[in-house]
Amino acid sequence: MRFRADGAMIVCPCCRNDTFDKDYRQLNSRGATFFGLDWANRNATILVCQRCTHIAWFMSEPERWDD
Template sequence: MSLFSEDEPQPVEIKGNSLTCPVCTNKLFWTRDAQLNTPVATFFNLDWANRSATCFVCSDCTHILWFLGK
């Protein structure tokens, strides 16, 4: 099983704009979903109820860009 949703990095578009890495200006990213855990939900074993974020990981420098929602 791969850590990322796709095997090869892909270009990403956000609100009609091509995503560019702010560190290295690369335009190819791997996509991954991440759980935004909170201490209270974890204490009550309710991590499933926390929000998720979509992360785009630069295929060149591995800088991570986080976006709430899909």
């Protein structure tokens, strides 16, 4: 799947591929809690490059790119 963030198409910084698998990870690590960050228990969206498996993290969910 292709995605965009704030209107810009997301391209892998490692291999320039533009197709990703979307998943979610919780941001509730002990380190984040220790520092009192208010997003510590929020979910982040991750996009895993389908070619090289590089992971890109997003605090707001990227939109699907629908041609």
